[in-house]
Amino acid sequence: MKLSSRLILSAVAIAMLSGCASQSPYDQSAQTGQTESTGMNKTAKYGGLGALAGAAAGALINHDNRGKGALIGAAVGGAAGAGYGYYANKQEEQLRQQMQGTGVEVQRQGDDIKLIMPGNITFATASADISSDFYSPLNNLANSFKQFDQNSIEIVGHTDNVGGYQYNMGLSQRRAQSVANYLLSQGVNPSRVTTRGAGPDQPIASNSSDAGRQQNRRVEINLRPLPGAQTGTTQQ
Structure with missing residues (x-):
């Protein structure tokens, strides 16, 4: 159980960091230098939220290996939450x-x-x-x-x-x-x-x-x- 919990937390952290680091130099936000008041662009924010939802859903779906399910769910959810821009x-x-x-x-x-x-x-x-x-x-x-x-x-x-x-x-x-x-x-x-x-x-x-x-x-x-x-x- 401890191992699964660690994997779930790791999955969420990795996907949220991917959202923050994935901003392309061609994104409008990179060109203008603008950020939201929270200091996080929308790609990172929605990617992180998607990762949270995806990790939770993945853990629930994969009863036999919740940690593995969370890792897969976080990756898919992060992309879905951020939208096509993140995907591109x-x-x-x-x-x-x-x-x-x-x-x-x-x-x-x-x-x-x-x-x-x-x-x-x-x-x-x-x-x-x-x-x-x-x-x-x-x-x-x-x-x-x-x-x-x-x-x-x-x-x-x-x-x-x-x-x-x-x-x-x-x-x-x-x-x-x-x-x-x-x-x-x-x-x-x-x-x-x-x-x-x-x-x-x-x-x-x-x-x-x-x-x-x-x-x-x-x-x-x-x-x-x-x-x-x-x-x-x-x-x-």
Whole structure:
């Protein structure tokens, strides 16, 4: 009984500390420096309250091992209490770790996460066949998408403006579909995945230089909350 009580207290403490420490540098509260009068942002507060409720519920549900039930309940309850912002923070943290050194850029804006994959590391020139060296990062992405399954996955292909417009539109769509097909083959839920080819229509750099055209040749993955996801609790 003493051990179970200690585990329950530890579960609550860990989940509440996770809520306090999980604030992303991209959260509005981090950008403005504002806090509530209690000195705790809403993500931490609601995460902590969720952890308390989750730990209690987990202990009650798992009669055989109340300590283990409390640990699981605190983790789930902490995320639910804090809302989608907390959830996105944890996913962003994992993605940044997994994509470090791969050439994939991770961006965050509000509840949305964007992965930018330069074409030179994912595909050979004028090809929609995934480069063999890029399967490992895609495997990590697939595992992350299966673990964090509360967002939609939009895959968008982009090209520079060299060559015919219709050719570039087709190439960008084929590249987006190649990435999607591989993620689906690794067990990602197809109902979450959409693809789109933007061709040369959405450049992020000037096409007047080689460096600019290289930036424009890319595949982006946009992660957004699924309908019904709790949002907005990261703001003050």
